[in-house]
Amino acid sequence: AQSVTQLDSHVSVSEGTPVLLRCNYSSSYSPSLFWYVQHPNKGLQLLLKYTSAATLVKGINGFEAEFKKSETSFHLTKPSAHMSDAAEYFCVVTRLNNAGNMLTFGGGTRLMVKP
């Protein structure tokens, strides 16, 4: 079975400081992992994805994540937060069932950016 745990439900940073959103997963096979962002009253947007290629993945808006198999982690980072980064972030792992491939979402982390 697959599962995803986002270790912080809320993270607050000051503008210009680094961002770290933590994600641990469990999977019975080599997973694909994603980070999505959801801005208020908007749809979900893919930030980045890991699909068994390079373990350090670069995404949009300066975000990146590192897949660490030994730690079963896929933490999301950004060197310098911007006010526009304030949103809900979801770590996601793929999961297979009889009907096909679908996503298991973590609980989400709300990122707040202070001026």
Next chain:
Amino acid sequence: SAVISQKPSRDICQRGTSLTIQCQVDSQVTMMFWYRQQPGQSLTLIATANQGSEATYESGFVIDKFPISRPNLTFSTLTVSNMSPEDSSIYLCSVNRDTNTEAFFGQGTRLTVV
């Protein structure tokens, strides 16, 4: 990529009534998924809708409450039946083109049941 249009974007409904949500994709896709996002919560998969077969429901969701249609490779509907205030959520349609590729999401339908 895939562009997904969901309708309606929001609705306020009376308890006991039903609402059908439409999901239109700009190209053919095999797998379509319906998710629920309750207020302040993460996304939970309701069911997988593949064309030509019955929808596959996740634990806790049943066809009588959430009937799904998938008449072709670009369209699906989700009905929320006999609604109660507990059904107030955002409902999202999603598609994957292939295993291990990213999913694309509609903008969601924000449902409020009064």
